[in-house]
Amino acid sequence: MGGRLDRIDLKILRLLQNNGRWTNAELAETAGVSAATCHRRTQRLFDEGYIAQVRAMVAPRKVGKGALVMVGVVLDRSTPESFAAFERAIAQLKFVLDCHLVAGDFDYFLKIRVGDMEDFNRIHGEQLIALPGVRQTRTFFVMKEVVDNAPLDF
C-alpha cells in the first residue's frame, strides 16, 4: 500500500469525520473490511497525519458562548515584524477561534466566540483594539449561524 488513500481509506475517514465514536467493528462492517484490517487502516490514518485529532464538539450555547462575531482587522504597517507581533498576541486570546491573514481590504479576519454582545463589546475595547499595530477593526455580528463548522468534503 503506497502513500495514497484508496476507496476504503476514504470511507473510513469520512465515517470518522461524521462520528468519531464508531466502534472498530462497526467501522469495519460499514467500510466492508475485516475488523483487523480496519483497525490497521485507521491506525495508519492517525500515524500518517490524515487525522489531525479527534475532538468532542462542545455545544457553544450550552457553555455560555452563544454569540459569534466576525472581525476584520487592518494593521498600521505592513511589515513582517508588525504581522509577527500581531500573530503572537492573537494566539494568546482564547476566544479567537479563527485568525487568518488575508488578501484584500483587511489584513486579518477573526472569528470570535463570546457570551453575548456586551461581552464582545468589553473584549473589543479592552483586548482587540489593544493588540499590537491595529489601525482599525470592522465588526460583523453574526445574527444567524446558517452553517457552522461543516465537515470537510473530500
Added chain:
Amino acid sequence: MGGRLDRIDLKILRLLQNNGRWTNAELAETAGVSAATCHRRTQRLFDEGYIAQVRAMVAPRKVGKGALVMVGVVLDRSTPESFAAFERAIAQLKFVLDCHLVAGDFDYFLKIRVGDMEDFNRIHGEQLIALPGVRQTRTFFVMKEVVDNAPLDF
C-alpha cells in the same frame, strides 16, 4: 446533581474537546473520579447535548483541500424570501464550511475550502455568483492560517 456543570464536568468536557480518544479510565484518573462515575458523567454530557458530536478532524492539505477562502456576500434584496432561498441553496454546497448571516457591510460571510485558487475561481464563477439573489461577492484569499478552528474556551 442539578442541570448545571460542576468542576468535574467541565474538566471532562475540556479533556474530551482536546482529545476525543481518551479511554474512560484515563479520563477518570485525570478528572479525579472513579471510572464508573466518569462514565456516567460523560454519558450525561452526551445525553444532555453538551457534546454535540465527536469528530475526527481531517487534515485539509492531506485530502487536497489546502486552500481557504473567505467570501463576503451581498444580496439583491433584503427580504425574508431572498434570505431563505440563499440559505437553502448554500446548504447544498459541500465546500462551504461556514455561512453566517451578519450585520454590517455584507449580508453573509462564507468560509470555503478548496484545492487551490484555480479551483476556487471555477467554483466562484460556476456556483457562487449563480446562487439565488446574489448581487456581489468579495473574496478574501487566506494567505496564512494563523489559527484555524481553535477549541472552545469555556
Added chain:
DNA sequence: GCCGCCCATGAAATAATCTCTCATCTTTGT
C-alpha cells in the same frame, strides 16, 4: 510463462476496556 518475494488480508486468541449492579456514602429538605 513461471517462480519467488512482499505485503495486505481475515480468523482467531489475547489483552484491554467499557458498562452495569449493588452496597455505601453524601447531600437536601423538613
Added chain:
DNA sequence: ACAAAGATGAGAGATTATTTCATGGGCGGC
C-alpha cells in the same frame, strides 16, 4: 436530627481493541 433522593466507588460480566499467524494476491525478475 431524620428520611428521602441522588451520587459514588469497587467489582463482575459483557464488549471491544489489538496482536498473532497462516493464507492469498499482485508484481518484478528471469
